[in-house]
Amino acid sequence: MSNEVWVVADLKIDGSVRKVTFEALSEAGNKVAGKLGGKLCGVLIGSGVSGHAAELGKYGAEKVYVVDNDLLKDFNTEGYTIALSELIKKHEPAVVIGGNTVFGQDYFPRVAARVGAGVTMDAISIDISEQNTLKIERFSHSSKAIPTQVFHQNYPMMTTVRPNSFKAVENPKDPEIVEGGVEINPADIKTKVIELQTKESDRPELTEAERVISGGRGLGSEENFKYIYQLADILGAAAGATRAAVDAGYCPYDMQVGQTGKAVSPNLYIAIAISGSVQHFAGMGSSKVIVAINKDPDAPIFQKCDYGIVGDLFDVLPPFTEKVRSLIAEG
Amino acid sequence: MKILVLVSQTQDTEAKIQVSSSGDSIDTGGMKWIMNPYDEFAVEEAIQTKEKHGGEVVIISVGPDRVLETIRQALAMGADSAVQIKGDSFAETDSFTVGKVIGGEIKKLGDFDIVFTGMKIIDEESGQVGVQVAEELGIPHVSLVSKVIQVDPAGKKAVCQKEIDGGHVTVEVPLPCLITCPDAMNEPRYASLPGIMKAKKKPLTVVNAEDLNLEELGLSAQALGKEGARVKTTQIKVPEIERKLTIIKGSDEPMVKGEEVERSAEELIKLLREEAKVI
Ligand SMILES: Cc1cc2nc3c(=O)[nH]c(=O)nc-3n(C[C@H](O)[C@H](O)[C@H](O)COP(=O)(O)OP(=O)(O)OC[C@H]3O[C@@H](n4cnc5c(N)ncnc54)[C@H](O)[C@@H]3O)c2cc1C
Numbered sequence: 001m002s003n004e005v006w007v008v009a010d011l012k013i014d015g016s017v018r019k020v021t022f023e024a025l026s027e028a029g030n031k032v033a034g035k036l037g038g039k040l041c042g043v044l045i046g047s048g049v050s051g052h053a054a055e056l057g058k059y060g061a062e063k064v065y066v067v068d069n070d071l072l073k074d075f076n077t078e079g080y081t082i083a084l085s086e087l088i089k090k091h092e093p094a095v096v097i098g099g100n101t102v103f104g105q106d107y108f109p110r111v112a113a114r115v116g117a118g119v120t121m122d123a124i125s126i127d128i129s130e131q132n133t134l135k136i137e138r139f140s141h142s143s144k145a146i147p148t149q150v151f152h153q154n155y156p157m158m159t160t161v162r163p164n165s166f167k168a169v170e171n172p173k174d175p176e177i178v179e180g181g182v183e184i185n186p187a188d189i190k191t192k193v194i195e196l197q198t199k200e201s202d203r204p205e206l207t208e209a210e211r212v213i214s215g216g217r218g219l220g221s222e223e224n225f226k227y228i229y230q231l232a233d234i235l236g237a238a239a240g241a242t243r244a245a246v247d248a249g250y251c252p253y254d255m256q257v258g259q260t261g262k263a264v265s266p267n268l269y270i271a272i273a274i275s276g277s278v279q280h281f282a283g284m285g286s287s288k289v290i291v292a293i294n295k296d297p298d299a300p301i302f303q304k305c306d307y308g309i310v311g312d313l314f315d316v317l318p319p320f321t322e323k324v325r326s327l328i329a330e331g
Numbered sequence: 332m333k334i335l336v337l338v339s340q341t342q343d344t345e346a347k348i349q350v351s352s353s354g355d356s357i358d359t360g361g362m363k364w365i366m367n368p369y370d371e372f373a374v375e376e377a378i379q380t381k382e383k384h385g386g387e388v389v390i391i392s393v394g395p396d397r398v399l400e401t402i403r404q405a406l407a408m409g410a411d412s413a414v415q416i417k418g419d420s421f422a423e424t425d426s427f428t429v430g431k432v433i434g435g436e437i438k439k440l441g442d443f444d445i446v447f448t449g450m451k452i453i454d455e456e457s458g459q460v461g462v463q464v465a466e467e468l469g470i471p472h473v474s475l476v477s478k479v480i481q482v483d484p485a486g487k488k489a490v491c492q493k494e495i496d497g498g499h500v501t502v503e504v505p506l507p508c509l510i511t512c513p514d515a516m517n518e519p520r521y522a523s524l525p526g527i528m529k530a531k532k533k534p535l536t537v538v539n540a541e542d543l544n545l546e547e548l549g550l551s552a553q554a555l556g557k558e559g560a561r562v563k564t565t566q567i568k569v570p571e572i573e574r575k576l577t578i579i580k581g582s583d584e585p586m587v588k589g590e591e592v593e594r595s596a597e598e599l600i601k602l603l604r605e606e607a608k609v610i
Contacts, residue, residue: 013497074500078471102495106474109459113430113466118561121458139570140456142344145357148566190471191504194490198498205496211609235610247515253477253494259453260369260513268609278345289607290574291599297578297585306575307602309595311587320596324610327600 003038010099020099022168067180100160163207209238217244218273258283276301332386337448369449371519406530407522418540426459434467465509
């Protein structure tokens with residue numbers, strides 16, 4: 001076993017590197033690789049990804065393993081699982097870290113099972129224990145508890161980390177590039193993507209945003225969600241929603257915040273016509289400042305927010321949005 | 332078709348959460364145990380698949396005898412039989428081990444077509460076991476399936492819609508496969524009274540943890556306890572975030588109305604700007 005600490009790059013559909021990768025590199029460099037005395041390494045898996053090595057170097061990677069293969073185009077769990085498992089078997093890192101995105105959630109546990117590793121998901125802190133093993137904290141019980149989990153001396157130790165939990169700090173290195181030398185047999189990729197539907201959006205991604213504006217069932221229609229988008233765009237915020245709003249067809253599934261949906265922890269979370277269910281709070285309860293606009297004075301959200309207005313969103317939101325607009329315009 | 336569903340029992344997290352005196356677990360004393368809500372969607376999807384294509388639904392659940400209540404609920408919803416892998420220590424072991432144990436039992440059940448399970452359990456929230464069972468069985472998995480579009484038992488394939496960041500994909504996966512279910516993919520049915528009566532007579536196989544052949548599963552003798560776990564919980568804290576609870580209300584009735592609307596908007600902006608400093 002080596003004592004290398006790996007951070008596997010998490011890529012967006014357009015092939016760019018997600019911010020959580022840089023956050024993980026920064027945090028792992030300080031808290032994990034430093035203490036273990038191991039090298040901080042990046043891992044790039046995908047099709048046409050070699051060019052990103054320098055970006056990983058910018059955030060501290062001293063070495064970057066690359067598996068660049070046409071078979072890894074699009075969303076391909078099996079290909080990624082093979083690539084990462086083979087890399088791990090070959091180079092035996094001590095720690096392997098990835099982003100807790102839909103993608104990371106999908107293949108990290110599978111890789112862990114294949115290589116016999118312990119794995120935790122969605123860590124909000126990473127560190128080294130007294131036994132020199134990985135130690136993480138995460139949310140459990142609908143985000144009402146934070147367990148500390150310590151790994152046994154069994155290698156590698158794997159975890160995904162929650163986006164927006166750590167600061168990405170530049171620490172430029174000129175990384176050595178190592179070709180992974182992993183063969184992928186096309187016959188081992190059994191799941192085929194028939195159709196990939198993505199939509200372009202100028203808004204920030206929910207999990208990366210500093211501000212989030214979310215709407216609930218009370219919005220009443222897809223049309224009315226424009227109120228959410230307007231305010232979001234003025235504030236440079238991401239737009240989110242509750243399950244009730246998604247279920248009703250007011251907005252797409254990937255806007256759902258909560259236990260099933262995305263976990264966010266922005267500086268500012270504005271919840272509009274959202275009752276404040278346990279499951280919704282599981283995804284946004286750690287936001288720094290929570291604001292609620294709701295017409296029901298007894299809505300549970302008023303028991304767990306910082307600021308609120310008891311009022312009808314259709315009365316309150318237009319003047320609020322206008323005032324924010326002029327404030328921002330004034331600078 | 333033979334359809335399997337991995338079902339867990341969970342603590343109801345709607346309740347208040349308290350850490351036990353040992354500091355490293357949740358006090359389950361007064362807590363209600365329920366079927367993991369995500370597994371309800373898995374059971375429903377399995378039953379609907381059976382209704383369309385014929386066959387049987389087998390429930391597999393790991394845990395002490397309290398899980399029998401959850402197993403009976405699944406049988407009452409319409410599943411045909413169940414396997415309980417019985418033991419007290421599973422809660423302390425790791426997902427790798429649980430995945431191997433469940434996979435090992437599934438292999439004994441003979442050929443099957445699909446395994447459904449919830450995307451995660453709402454208490455531990457680890458979301459690993461399903462995928463790890465698929466690995467143990469050597470079958471493909473599709474996680475976070477928002478819609479099963481088609482199951483084709485003759486053509487040995489399924490087509491599913493899966494949510495990803497920034498959109499969704501439609502994938503075709505050969506059978507047998509494992510599918511993990513988020514919420515809202517269907518509407519889980521309630522158990523009917525006749526269903527509850529029938530459930531009592533449906534076959535249940537109990538496998539005792541002590542009788543498992545750990546060596547054959549590639550597991551160490553300590554694998555089932557806390558000592559053998561690859562990852563251990565050493566401490567649990569309850570997050571305490573103090574909220575300001577500054578709520579702007581109307582003067583006559585709770586809701587702001589008329590002129591108060593403008594004023595409340597201004598007041599909120601002032602608070603966000605000067606007190607919270609977030610805009
Ligand atoms: C296993 C499981 C997982 C779940 N996962 C999630 C999840 O990830 N995310 C999630 O959000 N939910 C999730 N849920 C669902 C959750 O339990 C709630 O049903 C949901 O969050 C409620 O959404 P809501 O607040 O929009 O709707 P409601 O609870 O119906 O609240 C609507 C609110 O709008 C207010 N309102 C109505 N009209 C107006 C108006 N004109 N002006 C101002 N206010 C108005 C009402 O007073 C009310 O408070 C999950 C549930 C389960 C069982």
